[in-house]
Amino acid sequence: MIIRSNPSSAEQVIRAWLIIIGFMVYAMILIGGATRLTDSGLSITEWAPIRGMVPPFGAEGWAAEFDKYRQTTEFQQQNYNMSLGEFQYIYWWEWGHRLFGRLIGLVAVSGLIFFVVKRWLNRRWLIRLGLLITLGGLQGVIGWWMVASGIGETARLDVAPYRLMTHFGLALLIIGITAWYWMDLAPGPRAMVRPVSRIGVWTAYGLLGLVGLQMLTGALVAGLDAGRSYTDWPLMAGEFFPTPYYEADLGARSLFEGRAATQFNHRILAYGLWTAALLGAVVHRRSGVSRISVWFAGLVSAQAVLGIITLLHTAPLELALMHQGLGVLVLLAAVRLAWSSRQVSEIRPAA
Numbered sequence: 348m349i350i351r352s353n354p355s356s357a358e359q360v361i362r363a364w365l366i367i368i369g370f371m372v373y374a375m376i377l378i379g380g381a382t383r384l385t386d387s388g389l390s391i392t393e394w395a396p397i398r399g400m401v402p403p404f405g406a407e408g409w410a411a412e413f414d415k416y417r418q419t420t421e422f423q424q425q426n427y428n429m430s431l432g433e434f435q436y437i438y439w440w441e442w443g444h445r446l447f448g449r450l451i452g453l454v455a456v457s458g459l460i461f462f463v464v465k466r467w468l469n470r471r472w473l474i475r476l477g478l479l480i481t482l483g484g485l486q487g488v489i490g491w492w493m494v495a496s497g498i499g500e501t502a503r504l505d506v507a508p509y510r511l512m513t514h515f516g517l518a519l520l521i522i523g524i525t526a527w528y529w530m531d532l533a534p535g536p537r538a539m540v541r542p543v544s545r546i547g548v549w550t551a552y553g554l555l556g557l558v559g560l561q562m563l564t565g566a567l568v569a570g571l572d573a574g575r576s577y578t579d580w581p582l583m584a585g586e587f588f589p590t591p592y593y594e595a596d597l598g599a600r601s602l603f604e605g606r607a608a609t610q611f612n613h614r615i616l617a618y619g620l621w622t623a624a625l626l627g628a629v630v631h632r633r634s635g636v637s638r639i640s641v642w643f644a645g646l647v648s649a650q651a652v653l654g655i656i657t658l659l660h661t662a663p664l665e666l667a668l669m670h671q672g673l674g675v676l677v678l679l680a681a682v683r684l685a686w687s688s689r690q691v692s693e694i695r696p697a698a
Contacts, residue, residue, distance in 0.1 A: 357467040358532045364458040365529040368479075371451045372522045373675055378444050379518070380671045383569060384664050387440035388506055389421050392498050394491040400449065402442055412438065420504055421497060448487060455480045479524055486517050508570030508604060515566040519559065522675065523682050530686050543634040543688045550630045551688035554643070555681040557620045562674055564613045573606035573613075574662040580655050583611060621651045627684075636687045643680040650677050 382388050392415045393399065403412045413434050416422055422429065459476055462468050468476065493510035543551075568574050577583040584590075589607040601608045624647040631640035650673050657666040 355534055357462075357465070358534060361462060361467065362529055362532045364454075364462075365525055365532070368451065368455055368458075369522055369525045369529065371447075371454065372518065372525065373672075375444075375447055375451060376515075376518050376522070376675055377668055377672055378440075378447055379515075380569075380668050381664065382440045382444045383511070384662075384667055385437060385440050386421070386426075386505075387437035387444075388494060389419050389497045390416055390434065390437040390441045391445070391494075392416060392419060394494075396449070396487075399442075399445060402439075409435065419498055424504055445490075448490070452480075452483055452487070455483055475528060479521065479528070482517065482521050482524070486514070486521065489514050489517060505572075506570065508567050508609075511570035512563050512566040515569075516559075516563050519562060519675070519678055523678060526679050526682050527686055530683070543631065543636055547631050547634050547636070548688045550627050551636070551640075551681075551685040554620075554623060554627050555678075555685045557616070557623055558647075558678050558681040561613070561616050561620050562678060564609065564616055565671075565674065567603060567609045568613050569667075571604065571606050571609055573610040574658060574667070576606040577610055578658055578661050580658055583607065583614075617651055617654060621647055624648070631684075631688075634688075636684060639680070639684050639687055643677070643684050646673070646677045646680050650674060 391399070391412075403409050409431060413431055416434060416438075426433075459480055462476070463473070489510070493506050493514045496507035496510050497505060577589065579585070581587075589611055591607045592601065592605065592611060593608070594601045594605045597604050602612070603609065624644040628637075628640045628644040631637050650670070653666070653670050653673055657663075657670045660666055
């Protein structure tokens with residue numbers, strides 16, 4: 348991969364750069380979650396990549412920004428009694444969210460330029476890292492596309508749940524790819540020697556897909572505040588299958604825009620993922636990824652319990668962020684399991 352006399356040193360630097368990006372994206376996901384949970388996402392009504400780095404100064408600057416926010420549907424229908432001080436609180440959350448996104452972009456682009464100048468990358472890795480940075484740039488565009496759904500004459504009270512799901516899903520894809528690349532650059536031979544069967548490999552990939560799908564359904568729940576609509580468990584308003592699952596005014600969109608439907612789907616898929624993770628540990632028990640699979644099943648179990656606790660407490664900020672943060676760790680564990688399963692499946696015992 349590396350075009351230089353000491354490739355291991357270059358790989359160490361690139362891996363360090365990837366781990367920094369990974370931690371920053373993880374922090375960005377948590378900051379984004381806090382921004383959503385504090386209803387701060389619509390406080391900045393313009394997309395100004397350069398000028399937006401400078402916050403408002405003085406009474407006149409803050410009054411101008413507050414006046415722009417007053418034009419939003421969210422203010423007119425929900426926050427019409429908001430004071431300037433309360434507006435400043437949500438403004439700083441959104442401003443910090445956007446600024447941190449720019450910082451990630453700076454670290455990513457400057458790192459890639461440095462590697463190119465040092466001639467450390469071959470064609471394959473230049474394309475791979477270029478793709479990663481392109482996805483990061485696309486994330487900024489999708490972030491504004493999401494915010495735009497809550498601004499304008501046809502705006503919603505909150506951002507569109509589909510767009511929130513897309514924004515969150517792309518963040519998960521970016522951190523997953525970052526982790527995969529980091530593992531691809533791991534030094535030395537693979538330590539695991541017991542091969543994984545084809546069924547085991549497909550099981551690992553299936554679990555990764557289930558985790559991704561489950562987190563996307565969670566984004567819909569979050570976008571609709573559905574987690575605060577039904578706060579009993581294991582039933583929903585005393586029913587296993589909620590009566591308003593299908594809402595006539597929404598029709599088929601109930602699956603994606605109905606609070607009852609999205610929360611029920613998230614719950615059922617969680618039960619399925621929990622069961623699949625435990626079964627996966629059994630499938631992998633005699634392979635080189637058995638320990639990873641057990642850790643994954645343990646994280647899924649912890650996430651399921653935390654999800655129930657968060658629900659019963661009406662999704663307060665602290666618990667909701669813990670649930671989201673642990674969910675990302677579950678995803679990374681699934682990425683590790685899938686990557687390791689593929690690696691070990693290529694190993695064959697010596698004759």
